[in-house]
Amino acid sequence: xxxxxxxxxxxxxxxxxxxxxxxxxxxxxxxxxxxxxxxxxxxxxxxxxxxxxxxxxxxxxxxxxxxxxxxxxxxxxxxxxxxxxxxxxxxxxxxxxxxxxxxxxxxxxxxxxxxxxxxxxxxxxxxxxxxxxxxxxxxxxxxxxxxxxxxxxxxxxxxxxxxxxxxxxxxxxxxxxxxxxxxxxxxxxxxxxxxxxxxxxxxxxxxxxxxxxxxxxxxxxxxxxxxxxxxxxxxxxxxxxxxxxxxxxxxxxxxxxxxxxxxxxxxxxxxxxxxxxxxxxxxxxxxxxxxxxxxxxxxxxxxxxxxxxxxxxxxxxxxxxxxxxxxxxxxxxxxxxxxxxxxxxxxxxxxxxxxxxxxxxxxxxxxxxxxxxxxxxxxxxxxxxxxxxxxxxxxxxxxxxxxxxxxxxxxxxxxxxxx
Numbered sequence: 001x002x003x004x005x006x007x008x009x010x011x012x013x014x015x016x017x018x019x020x021x022x023x024x025x026x027x028x029x030x031x032x033x034x035x036x037x038x039x040x041x042x043x044x045x046x047x048x049x050x051x052x053x054x055x056x057x058x059x060x061x062x063x064x065x066x067x068x069x070x071x072x073x074x075x076x077x078x079x080x081x082x083x084x085x086x087x088x089x090x091x092x093x094x095x096x097x098x099x100x101x102x103x104x105x106x107x108x109x110x111x112x113x114x115x116x117x118x119x120x121x122x123x124x125x126x127x128x129x130x131x132x133x134x135x136x137x138x139x140x141x142x143x144x145x146x147x148x149x150x151x152x153x154x155x156x157x158x159x160x161x162x163x164x165x166x167x168x169x170x171x172x173x174x175x176x177x178x179x180x181x182x183x184x185x186x187x188x189x190x191x192x193x194x195x196x197x198x199x200x201x202x203x204x205x206x207x208x209x210x211x212x213x214x215x216x217x218x219x220x221x222x223x224x225x226x227x228x229x230x231x232x233x234x235x236x237x238x239x240x241x242x243x244x245x246x247x248x249x250x251x252x253x254x255x256x257x258x259x260x261x262x263x264x265x266x267x268x269x270x271x272x273x274x275x276x277x278x279x280x281x282x283x284x285x286x287x288x289x290x291x292x293x294x295x296x297x298x299x300x301x302x303x304x305x306x307x308x309x310x311x312x313x314x315x316x317x318x319x320x321x322x323x324x325x326x327x328x329x330x331x332x333x334x335x336x337x338x339x340x341x342x343x344x345x346x347x348x349x350x351x352x353x354x355x356x357x358x359x360x361x362x363x364x365x366x367x368x369x370x371x372x373x374x375x376x377x378x379x380x381x382x383x384x385x386x387x388x389x390x391x392x393x394x395x396x397x398x399x400x401x402x403x404x405x406x407x408x409x410x411x412x413x414x415x416x417x418x419x
Contacts (some may be wrong), residue, residue, distance in 0.1 A: 001196040002033045002181060003212040004342040007072045011221025012214075014048050020212040024058050030207060031188075033061045033181060040073030042272070050142075052079045054083045057197040062346020063184055064165070064174075076156055083193040086184050087165035093173070094162030096139060096153075132158065146157040149173050181209060215226075221270075227316055228331045230267035230322035235335050237261025238285065239342055273295075282310030288339060301340070304394040309336055364403050369418050372401045382415060389413045 003020045005013050017034065024032045053060050064071045067090035071079050076096040080087045085092070135157045143150035149172045155161040168174045178184035185204040192201050212236035214222075223229055240257015287304030313334045370384030375397045382391040382403055391413040397403065403415040 001027075001029045001031070001210050001212055002035065003214075004035045004037075005040075006037045009045050009078070010222060011036055011042065011045050011225045011264065012218050012220075013041070016043040016214045016218040017049055018052060019215055019218060021052060021056060021058070022059075023212060024304040027210075028209075029058060031059050031061060031185075031202060031204060032056075033063055033209075034078075035063050035065050036071055036075055036078065037064070037066075037069035038071060038073075038075040040075070042074075042270075044270075046074040046077055049078060052147075053078070053081045055196050056275060059193045059195055059200060059202060060173075061086060061165075061184065061188070063178065063181070064093060065178075066181070067091065070307070072162075077139060077142065079152060079174065080146060080148060083146070083195060084176075084188055085148070086145075086176050086178045086187075086189070087168055087174050088179065089165055089177060091165050092162055093168060094156045094157040095160045096135065124289070185209075190325060210388050224263055224267035225270045226267075227271060228327055230264050231312070231315065231327055231331060232335065233260045233264035234268065234338065237264055239338075242289075242376050261264065274314050274317045277311045277316070280307045281312030281315065282311075284311055285339065305336060306342055308339060312336070365408060365413065368405050370403055370405065370415070372397050372399050372403060375399055375401075382413065384413065391415045 001020060001024045003016065005017065007013070014066050020034075021032060023029075051093045060082050061084035062071070064075070064079065064085045065086075065088035067088050069088065069091045071087075071091070071093035076093050079093055087397040116408060136154050139153040140150045140158055142148075143153040152161065152163070152171050152173055158257050163171060163173060165174070165177050169177050176184075176187050178187055178331035185207055188202055189205040190201060190203070192199055194200075224233070231399075237257045240255075240260065242257075244251075244254030284304045284307035287300045287307060290300045290304075309332060312327050312335065315327065365384060368384055370382045370389075373381045373388060375381075378394065379390070379392045380397070381388055383389075384405060390411060391403075393403070393415045395417055396416065397415075403407040404418045406414045406416055408414070
């Protein structure tokens with residue numbers, strides 16, 4: 001079975017891989033080939049995929065292809081973890097930057113102190129050194145588990161070393177170089193690999209390859225876990241709910257906002273979020289709403305814009321991924337401008353409209369003056385706005401008195417003397 005993983009190692013990529021592995025188990029596949037081209041990925045997704053590979057009873061081959069592809073950062077970890085690692089000519093791997101991937105998977109992890117002490121990239125503080133040593137130990141453990149070059153694995157972490165396909169084969173980082181999948185299957189025939197259920201001998205000559213396409217669910221997860229898409233959905237959700245609060249009964253903005261907010265929260269829950277950045281975004285929206293309530297010299301609005309932009313810049317924690325996870329500037333600029341216009345502009349007009357006196361409907365009668373036409377005891381009829389209304393009052397009145405409407409109970413006006 002063959003699947004393509006192109007782009008960052010994300011939650012969607014892990015879901016696609018898990019589906020393929022489950023399908024391979026169901027049909028009792030001989031081998032699962034992952035054709036890889038990635039600049040890096042999320043820490044959690046990379047850890048999960050490596051755990052699946054180590055626990056898989058089916059041999060898994062990581063094939064860095066096609067020509068021009070790369071297996072950088074997280075891709076290097078996956079290549080080391082695979083039962084069989086191969087590269088296509090014109091590809092490269094390496095630059096495994098320090099990321100907190102957690103404990104090594106082997107039962108006897110190597111000593112992190114074995115890392116090169118004279119490296120020019122040695123971290124300056126204890127926290128960075130801890131992360132570096134942890135990453136070194138993790139990749140060295142994978143190398144020892146698969147019988148690959150552990151020394152170069154350390155260089156990939158501490159010195160961001162990279163190798164071409166030919167160099168990787170010479171350094172025993174990968175097992176072989178293959179032109180395509182057919183060539184790969186031909187070269188690994190009769191090869192023995194150790195899987196979770198023990199040693200297995202591959203019989204791949206003439207094997208038919210079944211391609212596993214990503215399901216709609218995997219594609220949807222990949223879309224909603226994109227930082228820019230998740231952020232835009234979050235803002236649409238906030239806009240919709242705010243409009244529903246200020247204009248009850250429309251239903252549409254509230255429903256759309258709630259759906260977008262739930263989807264955004266689902267996507268953001270899979271991403272490394274910085275609570276400081278999220279707090280700044282909330283603070284920015286609160287300040288912009290306050291500017292709509294209490295318009296003045298624009299200080300609240302300016303502070304809200306600054307807080308919103310700062311929050312968008314620092315929304316994602318860079319320690320949770322080894323590739324650029326930040327929002328793009330066009331998205332930040334567009335959402336900031338939209339938030340400013342909607343909250344400071346539209347909500348301001350809504351609030352001003354709500355403060356104006358009612359000029360249509362039955363509510364316009366409140367506060368209007370009229371004349372008593374007939375009165376007996378506490379009830380009678382009054383002429384208001386050219387119409388005769390039934391009325392009652394807690395004050396003694398007589399025909400011809402001028403009254404003011406206090407409220408309306410159904411078709412009866414409650415009035416009081418105008419004086």
